[in-house]
Amino acid sequence: MKSTFLTVLTTVLVLTGCNQSDSTQASQGDGGKKLVVGATMLSMQNEFIVNVNDEMAKQAEDAGVELITVDAERSALKQVEQVESFIAQKVDAIIMNPCEVEASSPAVAKALAAKIPIINVNSETSTKPSAFVGSDDVESARIAMKFIADKLGGKGNIVMMHGYMGQAAQIKREQGAREILKQYPGLKLIAHQTAEWDRAKAMDLMENWIQSYGSGVNAVFAHNDEMGMGAVKALTDAGLKNKVIVVSIDAIPDALQAVQKGTLDATVFQNAEQQGSKAIEAAVKLAKGQAVEKETLIPFQLVTKDNVAQFMKKPE
Template sequence: MNRFPLLIATLSFTLLLAGCNQSATTDASQGDGSKKLVMGVSMLSMQNEFIVNVNDEMTKKAQEAGVELITVDAERSALKQVEQIESFIAQKVDAIIMNPCEVEASSPAVAKALAANIPIINVNSETSAKPSAFVGSDDVESARIAMKFIADKLGGKGNVVMMHGYMGQAAQLKREQGAREVLKQYPNLKLLAHQTGEWDRAKAMALMENWIQSFGPQINAVFAQNDEMGLGAVKALTDAGLKDKVVVVSIDAIPDALQAVKKGTLDATIFQNAEQQGAKAIDTAIKAAKGQPYEKQTLIPFQLVTKANLSTFLK
């Protein structure tokens, strides 16, 4: 029996099947036949709960829209972030979303993306170089709200310590600006000390312990530029038996902070809407990638959270 024709037929069928499968992989990515959008995302730090919340919402919205995200962690390094953007440019992604590490040092990434004609959207934090669009909140406003709350609680007089975020990042610079604007309005409200806790709970706890040793009962209030640091300060003050005498306010309204407000250990937090920032960043990037009109700046308001309105924010 001559098996050669049978072998040819089998081989032809196998190749045909392989061709069909390859076609399905490359062309069926979008049901309407259009090319599937691919976007590069570089996040400041996936060790930061708020940043993770923004990223989770972006991932969810991208999946709903049929967009592929290539997400990387810059690990707080602007140098690494610029290299990540260069990699996205080499991969010819349709758009880039960047959560900048630093105002100045992350700016070359914006310039490189724009030079390659790839839209770049800054989410949550800013660069001095102007991107295609910015989606976030006005960090100056958040600090004004926090420091005004402290001023009201202290009757306009007392000693405040301020915990900075990662130095040189937009949120750190703008939250310091907002806090100092309010301090100028209250001459009897004194900034006793200020130092970075690098957005980190453990580092903030150690910093607060140092301040307690240095100033003790002189400290009347703590303004922490994010909740992680605020919770670190609360732990140090509680351990020292001073929490009942010190007002602590922080920013972001992450779940741990909301629970601390509920318990009364954190006096207030400022709600920053991670879900809206993430969702609107994806919406803007999709429009920019498709050449559709989009908002060049989307600002989402901050809101003060205390025990009085806590139920609105608890999920």
């Protein structure tokens, strides 16, 4: 993961398939040239996004496709410019992991106008792309908040950590959480604020909430595991973790280990490998002019101490 991370921070990761096997031939367009796919990712400092990209790189290499990955560094403006650059390079298809629902939308429109297929992976834009591969973020939050409601017996004070404001996952995870909260009048959302998907920012935010509410917080719902782990650290340092339920989303390795140890009460598994592989699959098909599903949704799964072992990767 570190090698991918460091390479992408140089802004371009070019992966070329070395073998000239049948899979390489299969990946070629009508002109017999190797297909080139450009990918712009929300942030290569986010572990889940790195996991999605790692799988994209693996699948591209297996298919003999050249993948050019760039890091948008959470900037929708930069992301639009990156897509413009891909268009100028005349890539065969574009994969975008959108920074924002609205602000990243012009990138979709520009790609479609240039007649280059564009696939949104993991997150959405208001302008519809050629295809979407991801999961229903509303569902993930419903699962997480229902777990909290059950653990608290339908009564208690909850704080919620938002992801990057304006991104589809943040909007939909808030929506899903509020749907469940409406069903339990005894649950009170006493504070909610963004920590921008970031562990350190989440730790600072949780420390502020501990100062404001003390032991009045009964549960934390964090929109992703990075923030969930930050909340766990702040609560542990304050000696409050055993009194506060913390649930987050993604099931990254750190979070799975924390669930196994009992420091994180639950996470919601989001399948990075399937999102990455199906995004490449869609890109290749569209580049060849083949039909694909407009929307590919991969289900979320609740992960607790009872079933965490099945989600833990065995050492190779």
